[in-house]
Amino acid sequence: MSFKEYNQDQPFLLPLSLHEFVSDDHLAKVINEVVGVMDLDRLYRRYSNLGCTAFHPQLMLKVLFYAYATGERSSRKIAYRLTTDVAYMYIAGFQKPDFRTINRFRKDHIDVLHDLFIQIVCLCRDMNMVNIGTIAIDGTKLKANASYRETKREHHLEKEIKYIDDTVKRMLKESEKVDEQEDREQGADRSIYEVDGHLKDKEERKRRLKAAKEKLDKENKKEINLTDEEATTMLHKRSRAEPSYNGQIAVEEKSGVIVAADLTNNPAEYAELSKLIEQTEEILEEKPINVLADSGYSSFDNLKYLEERNIKGYMPDQRIESLKKGNRKNAEFEKSYFEYNDKEDIYRCPMGKTLKPDGFLKRKGKPSLKKYKGVSCNMCGRKHECTKAKQRIICFDPRHGLMEKMRTLLRTKIGQQIYGKRKYIVESVFGDLKHNRKYREVLLRSKEKAKGEFMLMCIGHNLKKIAKHLSFEGKARELPIAVA
Secondary structure, eight states: OOOOOOOTTOOOSSOOOGGGGSOTTOHHHHHHHHHHTBOOHHHHTTOOSSSSOOOOHHHHHHHHHHHHHTTOOOHHHHHHHHHHOHHHHHHHTTOOOOHHHHHHHHHHTGGGHHHHHHHHHHHHHHTTOOOTTEEEEEEEEEEOSSOGGGEEEHHHHHHHHHHHHHHHHHHHHHHHHHHHHHHHHHOSOSOTTOOOHHHHHHHHHHHHHHHHHHHHHHHTOSEEESSOTTOEEEEEGGGEEEEEEEEEEEEETTTOOEEEEEEESOSOOGGGHHHHHHHHHHHHSSOOSEEEEOGGGOOHHHHHHHHHTTOEEEOOOHHHHHHHTTOSTTGGGSGGGOEEETTTTEEEOTTSOEEEEEEEEEETTEEEEEEEEESSGGGOTTHHHHOSSSSOEEEEOTTHHHHHHHHHHHHSHHHHHHHHTHIIIIIHHHHIIIIISOOSBOSSOSHHHHHHHHHHHHHHHHHHHHHHHHHSTTOOOOOOOBOO
């Protein structure tokens, strides 16, 4: 039999170049080039000439970027790969920062990551990867590094504080009896007022509980998580409640680049629409033409915002989406199906009965709602399905015409076609992040650090898009300077 020669002790005549360890189109080499053209002055200014020399910030960034782009976040595993993985060895130049150094660099410079994210988006723009004509917006719940069992309401905190007080008193009383007996047997060498370690732990727990209770009262919150106080309980799939953060992104249509990103502890999404649009416009210096978003972003304020900014929105409202699922009783009598006659200022119900104006319903801090009351409901054979009152009353916001306009647009063939793009523009991004790279939770605690980690996830995604863009034949490898 004939085999190729296999000899692990074969010496090299000439030393190998570091660049020979990875191919030209390897993601590690692309990240190496991208970081090389970035402006890192803000990072450099944080270092001092005094003391021991530090690992180069470029090295640390390249390692973190490559790790997050390939689905690795554990500082211990990253440090291990620096000794076993050829791509990591190449990108670190055979240097081996330990896991504490990697973790400390990530935490100490977490606030710089948003600026670096902006630089990479600008780099994508300069490489003609970005088409700002259409963007799709979506959010996802990311579990916080905290247990739901540590989420407490005020009465839970009070109950546990009382339990700790009672337990400490009982333990001190028992310790006093034991000390008295030992004093009689061995002499009074120890004070009964010395506090054991387990008592100190309970006192520390009590201090944390009191601090959490004060924060609840100060911020007027219903509950708080003792592990990560800034995380909020959010509902995940299958009705599973977890302390979480809400990751928000805007993705452009051409290459699937994330052009805007944010992380909030608010479960609701409608407040994020204008922020993501304005962040996109600020970074790319161009306003999007079309914005695609799901029903979670639908509100009268957002519809008015899109109209005032002259942006074409494709965004179904929550009521229509709920009706589509068929989970409402007597859904055909939902007020969404009442037809409005602009000339007569009346509504007609699905049975053809008329509803006429009947004053306004005032709301504190919000526009008043105009009321419409049925005039011949008693003559309708299906009245019991429509209302339990004497007459059917419906209320509409003065801005309801904006929602009707949106519904009409989404019923058209072109409206459905454009809105259908949202699934593969933005939902595929979260599918890659959460399924392929296992980013279902954040490792760092507090909103600021969790946001920085989310930025690393988005940076990793965009770096993979750059590598894919450069892999096509004919693409130049000279990257433009990334300037935000």
